[in-house]
Amino acid sequence: DAKTTQPNSMESNEEEPVHLPCNHSTISGTDYIHWYRQLPSQGPEYVIHGLTSNVNNRMASLAIAEDRKSSTLILHRATLRDAAVYYCILKNAGNNRKLIWGLGTSLAVNP
């Protein structure tokens, strides 16, 4: 099962953009790239997902490299409420079970 690599922690200032990187060099053609975030004392929350093209939604943008071996979650203007652990996960289209959860990136947002 393909794994992802993320930095342990990152820091940002409020109202600045944040780019959270993820490497997934062993991604397969049917793996979707999913991002979740987990606020303190909460369950993970779905943020965004994509396959090949860049994606935008109300929470964030997802930029996927052309070779799909890496992706970046973009928070356009960080707020204090965005302080959380962000997980990058590969989800195979043919298998709804096997998700490998790493330790994610802990994002701190400074006022």
Added chain:
Amino acid sequence: DVKVTQSSRYLVKRTGEKVFLECVQDMDHENMFWYRQDPGLGLRLIYFSYDVKMKEKGDIPEGYSVSREKKERFSLILESASTNQTSMYLCASAAPPVYGYTFGSGTRLTVV
């Protein structure tokens, strides 16, 4: 808004007790999951279910069992609680494979 509801946010149980953790989803999802989350270990899959009365072991099923009698409800059972089962337990449900999981808020279980 879609929801996954876990019956308790915090539980304290004694060693050897039988513990039931309940999870209910209102999205008509076929797939439901139980994870535990521990510091430094991330989320680990205990059991999952892809249909009523169907279940499959995850990565760490020892000491746990599950029950899914109705589509919306997935229960995790600790047959005889032990202190090493002190953890945050997270339930999730999911629609077709390409879509995301919806998680509950978690149950923090302490076994004393």
